[in-house]
Amino acid sequence: VNVEGYITDIVTDDAIDVISNHVKTGKEKPFYHSVHYTAPHSPYTGKDGKASSMHPPRIVDMYANCTFSFLPQEKMSPYAEHTGGLTRECLGNRECLLGYYSAVTAMDENVGRLMATLASLGIDEDTLVVFSSDHGFNAGQHGLWGKGNAVYPPNLFETSVMIPLTFRHKGSIMPGNTRDTVNVVDIGPTLLEYAGNFSYPSSINLAGSSFLPLLHGGRDRKREDAYSMVCMEYGQTRGVFSRQYMKAITRQFGHQELYYHDLDPNETTNVALSTGPSVVDFELSITRMRSWFSLIEDPYLSGWMLPVTGRGQLRAVTYNAAGQPNTPAFSPVYPHHSLQCPAKGGCEGNDLYDSFLSWWDVD
Numbered sequence: 212v213n214v215e216g217y218i219t220d221i222v223t224d225d226a227i228d229v230i231s232n233h234v235k236t237g238k239e240k241p242f243y244h245s246v247h248y249t250a251p252h253s254p255y256t257g258k259d260g261k262a263s264s265m266h267p268p269r270i271v272d273m274y275a276n277c278t279f280s281f282l283p284q285e286k287m288s289p290y291a292e293h294t295g296g297l298t299r300e301c302l303g304n305r306e307c308l309l310g311y312y313s314a315v316t317a318m319d320e321n322v323g324r325l326m327a328t329l330a331s332l333g334i335d336e337d338t339l340v341v342f343s344s345d346h347g348f349n350a351g352q353h354g355l356w357g358k359g360n361a362v363y364p365p366n367l368f369e370t371s372v373m374i375p376l377t378f379r380h381k382g383s384i385m386p387g388n389t390r391d392t393v394n395v396v397d398i399g400p401t402l403l404e405y406a407g408n409f410s411y412p413s414s415i416n417l418a419g420s421s422f423l424p425l426l427h428g429g430r431d432r433k434r435e436d437a438y439s440m441v442c443m444e445y446g447q448t449r450g451v452f453s454r455q456y457m458k459a460i461t462r463q464f465g466h467q468e469l470y471y472h473d474l475d476p477n478e479t480t481n482v483a484l485s486t487g488p489s490v491v492d493f494e495l496s497i498t499r500m501r502s503w504f505s506l507i508e509d510p511y512l513s514g515w516m517l518p519v520t521g522r523g524q525l526r527a528v529t530y531n532a533a534g535q536p537n538t539p540a541f542s543p544v545y546p547h548h549s550l551q552c553p554a555k556g557g558c559e560g561n562d563l564y565d566s567f568l569s570w571w572d573v574d
Contacts, residue, residue, distance in 0.1 A: 217267060218250070219250045219321050222249075230325075230328060253297055255309075262313055265310055267317060270313045270320075274308075284303040288354035291355055291362050294362050295357065297357045298354070298355050303351075338380070339378065339380040339402075339405065340377075340379045342376075347372055352368070353368050360521025364464070365447075365521045367458075369458070372450075384426050385427075394418075399419060401422050403421075434454075439453070440453045440500070444515065447463035448462050449500060457470070460483075469482050518540075
């Protein structure tokens with residue numbers, strides 16, 4: 212189907228049609244509907260390099276006098292010099308900033324259209340609305356433009372992984388804000404508990420857990436435990452964030468990272484290679500993270516052992532008798548392999564790294 216128009220408007224138009232038709236044909240029936248915007252994904256400018264060629268000029272003009280001083284364009288990360296195409300295009304480029312924020316504003320307007328539709332249909336007080344995202348974004352922070360795959364090996368900077376999470380149910384969830392160690396994998400269990408009495412079979416090892424008490428202004432004591440943590444993964448890059456406001460990041464190949472958020476909230480000083488207490492903190496954090504992954508991951512489908520490049524998945528992962536992928540399931544890695552690991556020690560000669568590259572030769 213070919214439809215002309217601005218993609219964010221088109222997605223919203225379709226969602227409004229689906230919801231409106233459902234209410235007209237069976238208002239008493241509960242429904243679940245996901246609206247997946249591509250915004251604010253690249254491209255941010257048209258072929259002429261102008262944001263107004265890609266996004267509604269009316270919205271782009273809103274930012275005509277914006278200096279974007281809150282987004283300093285930091286010196287390009289050395290990891291982006293050979294693997295960060297979007298960074299090389301957009302770092303220091305005002306038109307990219309105009310395009311990114313225009314995409315955000317257009318999406319915001321369209322979320323407003325959806326909320327107005329629920330109200331006009333008389334179901335806004337009966338409908339739970341959840342707004343979230345699948346990743347954060349660097350728009351100059353850390354010398355990057357993009358998310359975890361802005362560079363290779365992937366990064367887990369807070370700007371890459373922090374996401375908005377808003378629950379709105381008029382009359383049931385009171386307005387307010389809370390900050391806690393909540394993960395995206397907790398959303399599913401929370402929605403199911405919110406919808407009614409539901410319990411998972413004990414045989415299922417869930418990666419997440421419900422945070423329903425937080426939505427009603429209560430406390431979630433399991434998240435107040437000193438040992439509670441949030442684990443994260445992007446292929447061969449894994450990290451853990453603890454209630455002690457400490458983030459540890461490890462990789463199959465490449466550099467390790469450790470940040471203390473109470474002292475360094477912007478993650479500018481990596482102390483993983485320091486001596487003293489930080490060494491113990493790093494090892495303990497990574498050990499606990501590995502234990503968590505061992506409980507919930509499928510070892511045959513683990514991103515930690517697959518050639519995840521961050522450039523997209525092409526097809527389902529299948530294996531041959533030797534335990535190797537039969538066909539490349541992921542987009543190829545960027546060229547110049549020897550330049551992808553400027554960290555101390557590099558990657559060359561690492562058996563896992565060499566086997567990673569050889570997987571692309573499998574028929």
